[in-house]
Amino acid sequence: MAHDSSGPSGPGDVQGPTPRRRLFDYPRSNRRGLRRWLPSFKHLLTFVLLVLSGLFAAVGLVYAVTPVPHTVNAQARQQSNVWYWSDGSEITRTGTTNRQTVPLAAIPIDVQHAVLAAEDRSFFSNAGVSITGTVRALLRNAAGGSDGLQGGSTITQQYVKNVYLTQEQTLGRKFKEAIISVKLDRTVSKDEILTGYLNSVYFGRGAYGIQAAAQAYYGIDVGQLTVEQGAYLAVLLNAPSANDVRNTTEAGRRRVLARWDYVLDGMVKEKWLTPEQRAGMVFPEPIDPRPAANLAGVNGYLVEMAKRYLLDHDVVDEDRLDAGGYAITTTFDKRMTEVLQQTVQDQLAQSLDPAERSADVGVRVAAASVEPGSGRIVAIYGGPNYVRQFVNDATRRDVQVGSTFKPFVLAAGLRDGVQDRDGRRDRISPRTVYNGNDNVVIRYPNGKPVLQDGVPWQPGNEDGVDYGQITLARAMDKSVNTVYTQLGMDVGPDRVVRAAVDAGLPASTPGLQPIPSVSLGTSTPSALDMASAYATFAAEGKQRAPYPVDRLTRSGDTVDLPDHDTENPYDDQEANAVTQVLRGVVDSGTGFRAQALNRPAAGKTGTTDDNRSAWFVGYTPDLSTSMGMFREDAATHAFLSLSGVAGLERVDGGNLPTRMWTTYMRAALAGQKATDFPEETAGGLGGPDTSLVPPNTGTATPSAPATPTTGPPTGDTGTTAPPTTPPATGTRPPATSAPPGGSGGGGATSRPPSNVPESPDAPESPAAAVT
Structure with missing residues (x-):
């Protein structure tokens, strides 16, 4: 008799095999305790997949909407100028x-390989991030790492952090860093990333980038670094301050050396270094930290002059120069x-006693040296200390x-007559004779006559x-004022000004005006x-602007x-004639x-009215130097x-x-062979030429006009008419007597001028004098 399999079975019924249950696959009503609250495996798997899908979608969305920044941060843009x-x-930075x-x-x-061995040996093969390193860093910081976000970054990630992001230590910044690193690795070459990293990473001692680090730790440029030195600089990246062996404990030093070994051994492992090369290496001791020289002492004057030259000649604009990198x-x-610095300071220290003599307070010196022919400025003295x-x-x-x-x-007289x-216009020579008496009109x-306040101008000679x-x-x-004042009038003050400008004085020089004084x-x-300007005469008439x-x-x-x-501006004969005369100043003059x-x-020496300044400007064929001295109320x-300065009257x-x-x-040219001037500049002009009888002057007296006489003709006589200038705009007080004392550079005998017309028909020509 057949049984209905759907009905209940009786005791005599034969049961078929019991189906196997899968894990967690039983009715919740049959689960006991905690198990009744756990999801089934299918549910759990579904949940995990959903979370991962959402996470990947979120990451994908963030990846899609996070661009690689187009501009780097301000800190990464800043560089020093060296x-x-x-x-x-x-000199300085x-x-x-x-x-x-x-x-x-x-x-x-x-050096590149040393950095890779220390920081990222898979740099050329990774995708810009280290998943395991990033996860490890996140877990450590999630656990409450006291030092902020932990390491684990690739070189690409470090570069992104340094150049595009901030240094804040948050999970959000770390996540953004990873996203940008992946995108950057897909769009920029590894060489570009490595270049950016090596120029932006901090090495300690205030040095950003490998070039600054080479200078800070070894006093050399990056191209001169050895493998051993490069390995030590790579060690610094892990902890710049702590790994500076000049500022650590003995235990710290041992740790640094172990890290240095790790870097070199890594280079061997990566086949960037042979075992034989590695075996002979000795730790390269860095130099002691050096305080920043910056602009103290003479440095500031040098930097200021060079900077001003670059800006004035539109080589760079100020914003770009301030951004650095030059x-x-x-x-x-x-x-x-x-x-030069030592000479001035020694002389002032030996001569002055400000504590005992009030006249010694406020004394200042100005000096500069230029290379004749090239225009190169080789030395200056701008003051004792730029920061003060x-x-x-x-x-x-x-x-x-x-x-x-x-x-x-x-x-001007030699060139223009x-x-x-x-x-x-008649030609003159150094042997041309003038009336050199005092107070000649x-x-x-x-x-x-040239008039001052309606009175004939008599500038006078020193003493x-x-x-x-x-x-x-x-x-x-002898620095005779009356002779050279009259010569200037005979040549024409405008031609005198032009001659000075042609030699090298700026046309905008204050007081460089075509007036008698x-x-x-x-x-x-x-x-x-x-x-x-004197270098022009030293270079036989060739002039180059100083730079x-x-x-x-x-x-x-x-x-x-x-x-x-x-x-x-001058031919060699004209320039050499000036040199010949100025050699006489040294050989037998002031x-x-x-x-x-x-x-x-x-x-040539120079001493001005009321002894407000004193100068000597001179040259050899190799070097032209000016030395000025003055005093200023602070x-x-x-x-x-x-x-009264230095106890002198x-x-x-x-x-x-x-x-x-x-x-x-003497010190600047020490070791250099003495160079001779051209032969025609030799002396022999030290006294009056009695073979020349000055015409139209009669018996020389203090009031007689100083009319020139010439020697044998030296060329064609010019016919250029004298130039004129606008009428005078004012006058100065009458001349005063020269200060007493010995001889020197030709002391001043009257006060500074206002504009004076050159025209012979002008009713009055205020003039002044400084020697």
Whole structure:
């Protein structure tokens, strides 16, 4: 009898095999305890899949909407500018961040491998992130790591953090870092990432980037690093301050050396280094930390001058220069600059006693050296310390130069000739004779006197000395004011100004105006201007504008600098004639103390009205140097008299300035073979030429006009008419007597001028004098 299988079975019924139950696959009513609340495996799996899908979707969405930033953060953009001496050694660095970007090709491959061995050995094969490292870092920080987010980052991640993100230690920043790293790795080459990393990562000692680190720890450029040194710099990346062996404990040193071994062993493992190479390596001790030189001492004056040159010539704009990254090689010679600094400071220390003599307070010195023919500025003295006195005395244009201006008057006469009473121009030579007596009335070429306050102008000589009939050469030796003032009028003040500008003085120099007193040095060119202009005579008439920068690069790329054009304002005969006369100043004139240089030299002293400044400007064929001295009230910045300084009744240009010039030049040129001037510049002009009888002067008297006489004709006579200037706009008080004292650079005898018309028909011509 058949049974209905759907009905209940009785005791006699035979049961079929019981089906196997799957894990968790039983009615919830049959589960006991905690199991009744657990989801089934299917439910659990479904839940996990849903979460993972959502997570992947979220990651995908974040990946899609997170761009690689187009701009780097401000910190990563900032670099230092590095300023170098002419020999390539470093002067200083400027900028808030000590960083200098270099191309990857400039970094030795062994140094690159050392960094990879320390930080990311799979760099060239990974996708920009380390999953295991990132997860490990997240777990550690989720557990409450006290040091913030832990490591585990690839080089790409570190680069993204340094360059695109902030340094905040949050899970959100870490997640964003990973996303950007993956995208960056897909769009940028590994070399670009490695370059960016090596130029942005911090190495300690304030050094950002591998170039700054090489300088900070070994005092060399990155291209000179050895494998051992590169391995130590790689060690620093893990903990820059703690791993500096110059600032750690003995235990810390052992830890650093172990890490250094780890890096080198890793290079062997990656076959970047052979076991044989590794075996002979010794830990390279870094140098002691050096305080930032920055702008203290002479550095600030050098940097300021070079920076101003770059800005004034539109080489770079100020914003780009301030952003940094430039390597500026200057023309400054380190040894010469240090010698100049030491010379001035030693001389002032030996001569001055501000505690005992009030006259010794506020004394300042301005000095500059220029290379004749090239225009390179090799040394300056702008002051004792830039951070205490930021005004650069070597470049300021407010100190009168006195009789050091007279060579430009002579150069103008030699080049342009002098105008006679008939309006013709006659050639002159250093042997041309003038009336050198004191208080001679200065006249226009037509014979009319130059007037000051309605009275004929008589500038006078220092100490009221009468020299009688005297050659221009000997008048330069003695710095005779009356001769060179009259010569300036005979040539024409406008031509005198032009001659000075052609030699190298800026046309914008204050006081450089075509007025009668310009020949006495009433203008105020800087010490640098004067050294440059005299260098024109040293270079036989070739003139180049002075410049302080030889080379400029940024990130390895050369930046173009202005061309240095050579002008020829004077032919060699004219320039050499000036040199011949100025050699006489050293050999037998007011600059006799410069004979101690013991090599051919030419120069001119200068001492101004009321002894407000004193100068010596001179040169050899190899170097032109100016040395100026003045005194300034610290509170009002008013110029004070040098009388009484160093216990001297008067500070002449032939005294302290010439002494400093000679001491410096002797040390600056030490070891260099003495170079001779051209043969025709030799002396022999030291006295009056009795074979020349000055016409139209009669018996020389203090009031007689100083009419020139010429030697044998030297060329065609010019016919250029004298130029004129607008009428005078004001007058000055009458001349005062020269200060008492010994001889020097030709002391001043009247006050600074206002504009004076050159026209012989002008009713009055206010004039002034400084010597």
